[in-house]
Structure formats: structure tokens, C-alpha cells
Amino acid sequence: LCAPGERFEMETVVIDGVPTRTWKHAPPSLRALAEIARGHGERLVTIYEDERVSYEAWYRAVARLAQEFRDRGIKKGDRIALAMRNLPEWPVAFFAATAIGAICVPLNAWWTGLELTFGLANSGCRILVCDEERLDRVLPHLPELPALESIMVTRAGALLPPAEHLEAVIGKPGDWAPLPDSAIPDVQIEPDDPATIFYTSGTTGQPKGALGSHRNLTTNIFSSAWSAVRAVLRRGDPLPEPAFKTTLLVIPLFHVTACSAGLMGALFAGHTAVYMRKWDVVKAFEIIEREKVSSTGGVPTIAWQMIEHPDREKYDLSSLEAIAYGGAPSAPELVRKIREVFGALPGNGWGMTETMATVTTHSSEDYLNRPTSAGPPVPVADLKIMNEDGTRELPVGEVGELWARGPMVVKGYWNRPDATAETFVDGWVRTGDLARLDEEGFCFIVDRAKDIIIRGGENIYSSEVENVLYDHPAVTDAALIGIPHLQLGEEPAAVVHLAPGAQATERELQDLVRSRLAGFKVPVRIVFSKETLPRNANGKILKRELKALFLPEQTA
Numbered sequence: 002l003c004a005p006g007e008r009f010e011m012e013t014v015v016i017d018g019v020p021t022r023t024w025k026h027a028p029p030s031l032r033a034l035a036e037i038a039r040g041h042g043e044r045l046v047t048i049y050e051d052e053r054v055s056y057e058a059w060y061r062a063v064a065r066l067a068q069e070f071r072d073r074g075i076k077k078g079d080r081i082a083l084a085m086r087n088l089p090e091w092p093v094a095f096f097a098a099t100a101i102g103a104i105c106v107p108l109n110a111w112w113t114g115l116e117l118t119f120g121l122a123n124s125g126c127r128i129l130v131c132d133e134e135r136l137d138r139v140l141p142h143l144p145e146l147p148a149l150e151s152i153m154v155t156r157a158g159a160l161l162p163p164a165e166h167l168e169a170v171i172g173k174p175g176d177w178a179p180l181p182d183s184a185i186p187d188v189q190i191e192p193d194d195p196a197t198i199f200y201t202s203g204t205t206g207q208p209k210g211a212l213g214s215h216r217n218l219t220t221n222i223f224s225s226a227w228s229a230v231r232a233v234l235r236r237g238d239p240l241p242e243p244a245f246k247t248t249l250l251v252i253p254l255f256h257v258t259a260c261s262a263g264l265m266g267a268l269f270a271g272h273t274a275v276y277m278r279k280w281d282v283v284k285a286f287e288i289i290e291r292e293k294v295s296s297t298g299g300v301p302t303i304a305w306q307m308i309e310h311p312d313r314e315k316y317d318l319s320s321l322e323a324i325a326y327g328g329a330p331s332a333p334e335l336v337r338k339i340r341e342v343f344g345a346l347p348g349n350g351w352g353m354t355e356t357m358a359t360v361t362t363h364s365s366e367d368y369l370n371r372p373t374s375a376g377p378p379v380p381v382a383d384l385k386i387m388n389e390d391g392t393r394e395l396p397v398g399e400v401g402e403l404w405a406r407g408p409m410v411v412k413g414y415w416n417r418p419d420a421t422a423e424t425f426v427d428g429w430v431r432t433g434d435l436a437r438l439d440e441e442g443f444c445f446i447v448d449r450a451k452d453i454i455i456r457g458g459e460n461i462y463s464s465e466v467e468n469v470l471y472d473h474p475a476v477t478d479a480a481l482i483g484i485p486h487l488q489l490g491e492e493p494a495a496v497v498h499l500a501p502g503a504q505a506t507e508r509e510l511q512d513l514v515r516s517r518l519a520g521f522k523v524p525v526r527i528v529f530s531k532e533t534l535p536r537n538a539n540g541k542i543l544k545r546e547l548k549a550l551f552l553p554e555q556t557a
């Protein structure tokens with residue numbers, strides 16, 4: 002991956018009628034990626050507690066399950082759902098489905114029975130592969146799911162039909178090697194064939210299923226590698242010899258960041274991914290020390306928790322080379338702290354489910370010099386900033402809606418022609434994020450269009466005020482939200498969480514904002530939350546829930 006000019010070549014292909022720049026050497030399909038991964042042989046693909054699975058054993062389990070899906074009549078384009086915590090079976094089921102041309106539908110493991118049922122019904126899945134906890138949630142809703150023919154459950158006790166044990170097909174977790182050698186059934190797959198339906202996080206409304214292609218996912222392998230190489234070159238260092246690494250993958254695989262930006266690249270390069278039953282900082286420290294983990298991250302909260310933990314220095318974390326995250330706004334000083342505390346390469350990136358993860362990304366010096374930026378676009382992506390109604394492109398430096406284009410942009414939303422027509426225009430995705438670009442193309446996300454506060458006609462972008470609040474040493478969590486005002490329409494208010502034992506008053510924080518920003522941006526009220534702010538599975542603060550703090554009469 003480190004030979005510039007050889008593997009990092011681009012070419013233009015026509016996707017759904019639109020000429021698109023892509024990575025020339027990205028694997029053409031997830032099936033092709035599975036075959037490449039098989040080449041890593043006896044190296045470990047996953048470590049989960051005391052279960053160590055080799056690439057070869059993983060491949061055989063994928064092939065066996067793919068065969069089973071075919072025997073049950075699964076054809077190209079049929080949907081297979083996947084609902085479990087991060088377990089070694091996750092990438093087995095994911096590749097078994099996609100490598101034979103079926104569409105894998107990873108469902109959010111945090112969802113309730115009703116929400117899982119929505120996902121299963123919306124995507125019309127014929128098979129569900131899940132763990133016992135998800136099974137228990139779905140069972141009461143089976144009558145609402147006539148399309149669902151089989152449920153294959155991993156790590157479960159006694160089961161009643163239609164539920165059956167996944168182990169009966171692929172063997173016991175961590176013990177997949179003795180399966181008979183077989184290959185994935187041969188199915189012709191084109192790069193732009195559909196491969197996945199990932200649901201958006203539902204931060205701004207009902208989650209939408211983004212229909213992703215094989216190319217959308219494999220593109221990320223090269224975009225991430227390009228970004229890593231760029232960081233080294235920008236630092237003026239020689240490129241290191243390619244090496245097998247161990248990564249601690251703690252963010253949920255049902256989100257594109259973990260699956261696309263994390264899992265795909267690891268399988269391609271032969272890295273080992275360590276999964277955790279549940280995120281726990283001290284356990285993460287133990288794993289990093291024991292397995293000599295070289296990278297982790299995912300979302301900013303994880304990095305913060307590692308930095309702030311009082312027992313951090315008891316562990317040898319010197320193997321950490323990179324801590325990268327994205328998916329949610331992060332405090333500007335996080336980048337410096339990562340450098341200081343771990344001596345590791347900090348990285349940040351922007352993307353969304355509709356772009357199957359990374360569109361912009363940067364690390365190291367670039368990021369240290371622009372701590373509020375999410376980086377420049379990867380070479381296969383184009384960005385532009387458009388006015389509100391999408392009729393005019395805005396000049397450098399002006400804030401407007403971010404539009405993105407490239408081989409990572411999905412085909413549209415599953416079963417939502419209305420939302421698809423609104424969001425996807427001639428190969429561009431309208432992101433719903435407000436951003437500006439600088440002269441060198443670095444992207445600064447300032448807010449979501451839906452969260453922008455308009456006070457008497459003046460725009461207030463959340464990140465601008467939140468970044469000032471984060472500058473106060475006591476503040477570890479900050480969210481700016483709009484509260485209704487009769488004459489002004491809306492006014493800014495904030496919710497903050499302070500570091501344990503730290504002190505700050507409302508007045509002091511308001512004065513801090515006033516000293517840096519125009520008076521109309523100063524939060525009229527600041528609520529101190531005893532708890533860290535509520536976040537969804539992808540680390541995003543749930544601003545809709547916070548609004549309730551300011552409207553007691555409406556929530557009573």
C-alpha cells in the first residue's frame with residue numbers, strides 16, 4: 002500500500018450514468034476482498050476474550066455459511082439481517098451474505114424490539130443472524146415479519162423454531178478451523194451491485210436505510226491508507242515498511258465507521274482486530290498492554306475517557322501509534338492531548354452513513370495545525386459548499402450546506418424515493434451539514450443544518466460556541482441548543498458537564514464566551530448536567546433530548 006504511483010492510482014468510471022473518480026486497485030467486490038484476506042492464512046483476524054480466530058478459519062466459516070445461505074435459496078439482492086454485539090461472528094455473517102451478492106443489513110444492537118422490527122420489515126429480510134439478546138427482543142414481533150424465514154442465533158441456550166443455532170452450521174466460535182475446506186460459491190458480482198443497507202443514526206429523525214455498493218465499501222481501504230501515508234510524508238518521515246498491526250475495535254460494527262473504515266482496511270492488510278464485550282476503559286488499557294495494540298479510537302468520547310482515566314499511567318500504552326475518530330464533533334484540544342499523553346498520531350475524519358464512512362480525513366501536523374477541521378477530502382472525493390436552496394455554489398470561506406461526491410456515495414435510501422430525491426442530486430449527496438472550506442480545501446463542519454440556531458435573523462453555529470466552552474479547563478462535555486423566544490424566535494442555551502471535582506459557574510462560562518464571540522452568541526442559560534451528556538451508539542450527543550431540560554412545562 003505504500004508504493005505511490007503504483008497502488009494509489011485513480012481512474013474514472015461511470016457509476017449510474019455519472020463519471021466518477023475511483024481508486025483503480027481497490028478490490029472490485031467484498032467477495033474479492035474475502036479472497037485477499039484468506040491469503041493472510043494463519044495470522045489472527047480477531048481476538049475476542051480467549052477466542053483467537055485465524056484468517057483461514059474465518060474464511061472457511063464464511064464459505065460454509067455462504068453455502069448454507071445458497072442452499073436455502075438466497076439469491077443476489079435478497080436481504081440478510083445481522084444483529085449482534087461486536088462478536089467474531091459478525092464479519093463471518095457479513096461476508097457470507099455479501100460475497101454471494103445478497104444485501105447485508107446490519108441492525109443497531111442498541112435498538113429495542115420495535116426498532117429492530119422496523120429495520121427487518123423495512124428491508125424485507127429473509128434471514129436474521131443474531132445473538133440471544135437480539136433474539137429475545139425480536140421474538141414477540143415475529144407475526145409482524147412474514148418475510149423472515151430463518152433466525153440463526155449465536156451463543157444461545159435452548160432454542161425453539163424458527164430460531165436455530167448458528168454453531169450447527171459454522172461450528173463453535175473460536176473453533177472454526179476443523180470445518181471442511183470449501184470456497185465461497187461463485188457468483189458474478191459487479192463493483193456497483195448493492196451490498197449493504199446501513200441505517201443512519203436517527204439523530205435528526207427516523208433512521209433511513211442507505212443502500213451501499215461493494216465499491217462504496219472497498220473504496221475506504223485505499224482512502225484510509227492514502228491518508229496514513231500522507232500524514233507520514235507531511236511529517237517528512239520515510240515511509241515505514243508495511244507491517245501487520247493489532248487494532249482495538251471498540252465502536253459498533255453496525256455503523257459504517259467501524260465496518261467500512263475499520264474492518265475493511267484491517268482485512269485487506271492482514272491486521273488483527275481485538276473486539277470487546279463492552280467498552281470499559283480499564284479493560285481497554287489491559288488489552289492494549291497485553292496485545293501491544295497499535296491503534297484504536299472511533300469516536301472522540303473514547304479518546305477522552307482514556308486521557309482522563311486516573312489509572313492510565315499504571316499501564317504500558319506505548320504501543321499505541323494512532324488514535325483516530327470521527328462521526329461527531331470533537332473538542333479542539335483533543336488533538337494536542339492525544340499527542341501529549343500517548344505520543345500517538347491523532348486523526349479525525351468526517352463522513353456519514355450515506356458516504357459509507359470517510360470523505361475527509363487528516364492526522365498529525367495537519368490536524369494539530371487545524372484542530373477544528375475534519376481534514377481535506379480524500380483524493381477520490383469532491384466537496385462543494387452550496388447556498389440554502391442548493392442553487393448556487395458559495396466561495397471559499399463562506400458557510401453553507403456541504404455537498405459531497407465520489408465513489409463512496411451510496412445509491413440512495415432503501416424504499417424511500419422521497420428522501421432519495423431530496424438528498425441525492427447528480428451523484429452529489431446533500432449532507433445536511435453546514436461547513437466551510439479554506440483555501441487549501443480543509444473542511445470545517447460548523448453545525449447540522451437542523452441544529453443551527455437563528456436568533457432574530459442572526460445565525461449561531463453550535464460548534465463555534467461549544468469550542469469556546471471546551472476551552473474552559475473544567476468543561477468536558479458541551480452542547481449548544483436553541484430554546485424558543487417569543488420575539489427572537491430562538492436563543493442559544495447550553496448544557497455542560499464538568500470534569501470530576503472541577504468547578505465553574507454559569508456566569509464564568511458566559512463571560513468566557515462573551516470575551517471571544519459576539520454578544521448574541523452567549524448562551525442565555527447554562528445547565529450543569531451531573532451526568533455526561535446523552536449520546537447514541539455512534540457517540541453523537543442527542544440534542545433533541547437535551548432540549549427537554551429547558552422546557553419543563555412541555556415535558557411534564
Ligand code: ATP
Pocket residue numbers: 201202203204205206207208209326327328329330331349350351352353354355375432433434446448449539541
Ligand atoms: P440521521 O441522518 O438519521 O439524523 P446521523 O446523521 O447522525 O443520523 P450518521 O450517518 O451516523 O447519522 O452521522 C453522520 C453525521 O455525523 C454527519 O452528517 C455529521 O453531522 C456528523 N459527523 C460525522 N463526522 C463528523 C466530524 N468529524 N465532525 C463533526 N460532525 C461529524
Ligand code: MG
Pocket residue numbers: 201202353433
Ligand atoms: Mg444524517
